[in-house]
Amino acid sequence: MSETIVTRFAPSPTGFMHIGNLRTALYSYLLAKSQGGKFILRIEDTDQVRHVEGAEDVILQTLKTTGIEWDEGPVVGGEHAPYVQSERLPIYKEYAEKLVKSGHAYYCFCTAERLESLKNDIGIGGYDGHCRNLTAEEVAQNLTDGKPYVIRQRMPDEGTTSYVDEVYGEVSIENSELRDQIMIKADGYPTYNFCHVVDDYLMGVTHVVRGNEYLTSTPKYCLLYDAFGWERPHYVHLPLLMGKDADGNVSKLSKRHGAVSFQDLVNDGYLPEAIVNYIALLGWASKDTQEFYTMDELKQSFSIEGLSKSPAVFDYEKLKWFNSEYIKKLPDDQYNEKALPILKEICPDYVNIEKLAVLLHTRIDTFGEIAEKADFVINRLDMTSDLYTNKKNKTTPENCLETLKEVLPLLESAENWDNDSLFALLKQYSADSGKKAGAVMWAVRIAIARKGITPGGATELMEVFGKEESISRMKLAIDELTA
């Protein structure tokens, strides 16, 4: 009988969801779901100093909108409740005491000052084991004296500890490298190093999926499992997500590289589906060349073998491409639901925003770009007459002026102001006048748009502007060219 896979995502509530954390959650979720397993969400809020109010909601909300559903955890509950560590304090205390009794842990009464001076003497993070061998009487005396204390894990003096990571293979560390880390802090809260082990065991987690910053500290956790006599879980460490700065240097993805939280990305106009699709492929790849994945397809395809060992650089260009593809695939009603409110907000009343939205559909990478792409609609841009010069169509400011003067009355008397009618009208003029269609279109488009690169052609834009504004703009253009 093969065991049922149980994975978890255990974020600490910091107030925002880093994209790297989201990817960890995704992989953890996918690993469970790819094998019909269970996925648990647990909140690790043991750092009271850095606690942020309402931060838990950000986590829940992000997972919901990305489609990562937890089988056990906050809101949905489960047989291992509670799922918030600050509500599990007695459990950690109990298990820590067990280790003290068995000799795998000990009380430490060293003051912050003493620890600080140690740093100067024996280097970073050193602890000299000062309280390692206190007698039971000394401990009891200190306790009755009310001295503050922590509980430390007693590391073996010699030997090595190793484990086999599912991604990186065997990892071995000399026990002499391991510090007697703190399990229970002076404020009674446990540290991550201790409580995640207890919780993972108690909750039946079979596969620990997390970033590879834990790769070298995992032997300490293995030792904890051993001390309790528990079976060690499988470890799946993930390559880190990197960012590249202006100088081309890479480092762990952080705010200096741009928007790095899920919410930032959404606010910039990225679709959750596109974000998930992109980050799924940052550090994982399937054997085939498929690029687009729905969450269901990811659940089907995901496997540990596809995980990469080397760090991946987050590339905003590729995210943009994914996003533009997802926008193009969006059905009209869903696209309009997002685009129309933005256009309504920024466009003058005479603008046909429905038509403009259609033009923009295949031309934006993010919804945040709409304002920029539509700037010429919102304002009459400053322009110079050299925009009228186009080599391919052999246009010049002079011949454009002539075209505009001749076209203006035709437009003024036009009865239908839709794209097809306007296009037919200008085509007819082109045939009658013997001018190239492209040249006519160019003159009209520049005159009304006042911009070289526009979403859509001359007649499409006239439809967007409506008759009155189009003609008004054209008259302005004629005046400027004449002067």
Next chain:
RNA sequence: GGCGCGUUGGUCAAGUGGUUAAGACUCCGCCCUUUCACGGCGGCAUCAUGGGUUCAAAUCCCGUACGCGUCACCA
């Protein structure tokens, strides 16, 4: 600094001893075309480095370099 992990084009990557070293993004060119975009076609560009092992190495071994991570009463 000690320890650990990593290194295929600018980026994401496939590749598990014999391949013309896939594919995608970016960039460039061409076609389509009322500009731009979309779409279609094509192109530039990669196995960090030095030694081995082997008939044969991007693939296996060792060294070097570089990068990253980690050494907290943070997670």
